Amino acid sequence: MGVSSLLCPWVEPIWFGGPLSYRVNRASISTLPAWVLSFFGSNLGSKDEIARILMYLAVTCWHIWKSRCSYIFDHLSLDPNRVIMATLTSVQGFLEATEASVGRPQRACSHPRPPACWGPPCSPFLKVNVDASWEAQSKGGYAGVVIRDHEGKFVAAKRGRVGATSVAAAEAAAILLGCELAVELELDCIIVESDSRENIHCLTQDNSRGSWEAFPDISKALRIGGNFQDCRWSWTPRSANLAAHALASRSNPEMCDVIWVIIPPSSLVHVLNKDGLPCPH
Structure with a gap:
């Protein structure tokens, strides 16, 4: 999966207009794996924050694939905004399901996750x-x-x-x-x-x-x-x-x-x- 997977006209708004809001050096980036590896060398925060970013990335890949399949087999139009919103919904659902799960010893000893708070949108929204x-x-x-x-x-x-x-x-x-x-x-x-x-x-x-x-x-x-x-x-x-x-x-x-x-x-x-x-x- 090369640079075109990041910067093609309909995929680029998904990667860089969604919750990641992470920019890429177009002069040096060559592959998606190289972009992912760059997360670990950048100042993105704690290991938990990096894990959260990687979770968004994985779910985004899945929804991009689903959208491409729908385009090819069901003739549905490609819509970056729809993919971004579907990704956010999937991630939120996963987090809620994880928090609601029971019978996991590692959860019993951990501190409860604070409730989600309202967050401002990116300008100009x-x-x-x-x-x-x-x-x-x-x-x-x-x-x-x-x-x-x-x-x-x-x-x-x-x-x-x-x-x-x-x-x-x-x-x-x-x-x-x-x-x-x-x-x-x-x-x-x-x-x-x-x-x-x-x-x-x-x-x-x-x-x-x-x-x-x-x-x-x-x-x-x-x-x-x-x-x-x-x-x-x-x-x-x-x-x-x-x-x-x-x-x-x-x-x-x-x-x-x-x-x-x-x-x-x-x-x-x-x-x-x-x-x-x-x-x-």
């Missing part, structure tokens, strides 16, 4: 975090959207009431609400982040295999996403989605269809501050 609450009896709930930039600064937020027949449908409505707010604010590059694994899988992999109740809003979100300069879909655990989760809470039912720009609602300030990132008061 803005991160649109969304979440929803839902009640079976009323077939409805609330959606929360929180937008922050690459420095972690608050940009905007919105809370809205949603009618839905299932949790998946409510979460899909929250995703759609986030896309609509981004359009209203005339944003160019966004990452829509949700803790609904099912809906993010539909957005990144196959929209036809998700919940039928969520299908209409997921389809609308996909259409809206195509109008941005760049729109990406990302799954995140609940612990890294606390701001949107708090805004979608069933408390304060009267506080709906309100948009906050630059200055967040007072009830959200303490949650944003827990992320350790800048937040205007």
Whole structure:
């Protein structure tokens, strides 16, 4: 596997536009193995950090291979963003499964892994975090959207009431609400982040295999996403989605269809501050 595997027009954005964000010296790189070996001679951090990078690399290779097979055998278009999001979803799923595993002596003696925290996107992206609450009896709930930039600064937020027949449908409505707010604010590059694994899988992999109740809003979100300069879909655990989760809470039912720009609602300030990132008061 030579340099073309790193720098061909559709693979290059996957390697260097994804979570690794690691650049290569084009003058000296010759093969993928040489690039991997360069990790160990660079200042990338601890052995655990290098292991994390290698895990991303292995999963990325797998998804590149899957995408190429789909292109050849199923005639599906090549989409670097879809591969990046699928890689992130797979890695997060592996980490969750690893943390949830039991009966492993080496885990019993180790310190528990701290919960995942919200992380800012790379410039020029803005991160649109969304979440929803839902009640079976009323077939409805609330959606929360929180937008922050690459420095972690608050940009905007919105809370809205949603009618839905299932949790998946409510979460899909929250995703759609986030896309609509981004359009209203005339944003160019966004990452829509949700803790609904099912809906993010539909957005990144196959929209036809998700919940039928969520299908209409997921389809609308996909259409809206195509109008941005760049729109990406990302799954995140609940612990890294606390701001949107708090805004979608069933408390304060009267506080709906309100948009906050630059200055967040007072009830959200303490949650944003827990992320350790800048937040205007």
